Amino acid sequence: MNDSSPQPPAHRPTTSQGGGAVPWIISLTLAAVVGALLFAGGYLAAGAGGSSDCAAPDEAFAAFCEAYDRIQAEYVDEVDPEQLAEGAIEGMFQYGVRDPYSGYMPPEQFQQARDDLSGTFSGIGAEMAIRNIEDPEDLAACTEFSENCRFVVLAPLAGSPAEGAGVMAGDVVLAVDGESVDGSTMEDQISRIRGESGTDVTLTLQRDSEPFDLTITRAEIELREVETRLIEGHIGYIALNGFSAPAADQFAAGLAELLGDGADQIVFDLRDNPGGYIDAAQKVASQFIDDGLIFTQESVREGVREWTSTGDGIATDPELPVVVLINEGSASASEIVAAALQESGRATVVGESSFGKNTVQVWGSLENSGGVRITISRWFTAEHNSVAPDGIQPDIRAARTPETPPEEDPVLDAALAHLAGDPVADETDEAAPSGSPSASAAGIVVGIVGSRPIC
Secondary structure (H helix, E strand, O other), rough: OOEEEOOEEEEEEEEEOOOOOEEEEEHHHHHHHHHHHHHOOOOOOOOOOOOHHHHHOOHHHHHHHHHHHHHHHOOOOOOHHHHHHHHHHHHHHHHHOOOOEEEEHHHHHHOOOOOOHHEEEEEEOEEEEEOOOOOOOOOOOOOOOOOOOEEEEEEOOOEEEHHHOOOOOEEEEEEEOOEEEEOOOHHHHHHHHOOOOOEEEEEEEEEOOEEEEEEEEEEEEEOOOOEEEEEEOEEEEEEOOEOOOOHHHHHHHHHHHHHOOOOOEEEOOOOOEEEEEEEHHHHHOOOOOOEEEEEEEEOOOOOEEEEOOOOOOOOHHHHHHHHEEEEEOOOOHHHHHHHHHHHOOOEEEOOOOOOOOOOOEEEEEOOOOOOEEEEHHHHHEOOOOOOOOOOOOOEEEEOOOOOOOOOOOOOHHHHHHHHOOOOOOOOOOOOOOOOOOOOOOOOOOEEEEOOOEEE
16 A cells, blocks of 8 residues: 555555555556546547547446537637546546545646655755745745745755755745746746756846846755754754655664764654655654554555554663654654654653644556545554544644744753753643645655655
């Protein structure tokens, strides 16, 4: 199943997730079924003649074929069959399936999402953001770039082409290859900036006053999902940004390095981690849980599957204190891990209520190079609790606020105080909204994974 997958991602990210061949088979089956439903045989042969160009596989689609034929034969302007097809696919999910986590992904978006889950892509290596310069706190108002909603560089990745070319944090991208970014979305521009390794892309940037052009040669970029450091010489801090294909191995290596450097306490930061492959969640949780059930995956078609510890963890000693940090951006695979550590008593959870997503998706590719993500099951904690819709409730509540200075981190401070045995004021916070997902990925995935703003 892919929940994790490599072999597809699990979100299960794509093709693999929990189980060897199963995810791959799921993807093939999904492609076949979707192909039938989308009339992939000659479904858009076109033609306004008397015979139908739409081969309906089921009587339920007879009206669809009638509408398609009439549009082709009678509509005043010429209509692109591919646009009709994509609209029909999107309509099936939006008005038929009605699941915010299932949906259609156009070719560019699907490829970008798959690259993200694979952990490697070709681009310039810069983390991007959309910033509302009129009201920085109202990010929801910015769905596309405009005069007020700017395309901003958060930071170039270390050793990346962007860093080598002189891109700096805070740079505003005005145009890509001479074309203004205004009116486009983050996904549009990430797709444009990424491209074949060895090719050039020119960014028009604004840093102080006058705009200037910077031409950058794309290269293969490997995403680093893990950040580590020692705090006060003995507290190991490890942040996991996503559950992509290489995430579990990167996490194990980072954790081993911290323990080797003398860490005798661990702060595990899962804030703003949107999820990914389900098997990656199993492997990461197993670093702290020696044996036993971690979570279950359940569906009407497949029944119940138990995901247990892999038994090879390096931080399972109960004498090693662990604190997990979460917020409302911690979703699905992140929630699997946080809930497992919390319920087993292996860690104290600090922060805000998590996102609250307990469904698993499989991704499948279509003949047009686009893809679909389809919810195939739900997951439950070892104690058979569901995180939907209210999320995981932290043991100690702490949160950033709009007034919190950038250099301060009250959530980390609360975790450090807890590890030191100091009393921690339990802040109140409202339950995190269930929210709506962004694009997902291909395989079996647990998360609200979407295209990451890294180009």
